Structure formats: C-alpha cells, structure tokens
Amino acid sequence: MQRVTRASVAVDGAVVGAIDGGLCVLVGVTHDDDVARAGQLADKLWHLRIFDDADGRPNLSVADVGGGMLVVSQFTLYGDTSKGRRPSWLAAAPGDVAEPLVDAVVDRLRALGAPVATGVFGADMAVELVNDGPFTVVVEL
Secondary structure: EEEEEEEEEEOOOOOEEEEOOOOEEEEEOOOOOEEEEEHHHHHHHHHOEEEEEEOOOOOOOOHHHHHHEEEEEEEHHHHHHOOOOOOOOEEOOOOHHHHHHHHHHHHHHHHHOOOOOOOOOOOOEEEEEEEEEEOOOOOOO
C-alpha cells in the first residue's frame, strides 16, 4: 500500500481506474485467504492512520482525509525468490480463488464509503503513481 498524490491504472493504453489522492493498494492473495480476511484487510486499509494531521504527524486515515483508493490485483507479491533465479508463484492463489477475494476487498471498501477505482483482474496493467512521502507500508493480517 502506498500513500499517493495521484495514481492510475491502464489496460491496452486506456485508463480504467484513477484517483487524485489517497492510497494505491496492490492486493496479493494466497491459499489460506478467505472472505473474512478480505473484509479485515479492507477495514484496516480504510482506517490505517498514515495521513498527516495539522501537526504533521501521521494520525489520520484515508477515511478522515476523504481520499480515494486504487485497488490493483497483483499475484507477483507472492513470488518466492529464495531458490534459484526464477521466482516461484506457488504461494499465490490461482485466479479463480483470488479474483473473488480481491472483489471482496473492493466491495467492503465501498460499503465503508470509500471511493474505489480498480484495475482489471488478470490483465496486463500499467500502473502509474506519485508516492507521497514516499510512504509505503506492507499490510498483513
């Protein structure tokens, strides 16, 4: 997850999702993830206090500042490079398992009131962003 001043994702040269400011969230799904964990992740992302307050301290959430969220599925987050020179993708859940869980994260964020833009699951996507800070956090449950 990255705090951004703007972010977008394009497929075949056409922008399919964009935000002006907020969070760019790259979501990877592994074999033991489920709908409950997807909901917990969404709740944590929406309420994570990483935006500056009036004193310049990261005490505000994206919900507090009215930011958007760009959610992009990314199975490569589970690439294992511990052996050899080619990543293993065994820890990444297959698409038919992962796609509904990425959708569950998006659905929960929207239910919380988040303005959410997305990429296209399984597509070759070009993600552009301006990292604000830079501020990047790995969020795990």
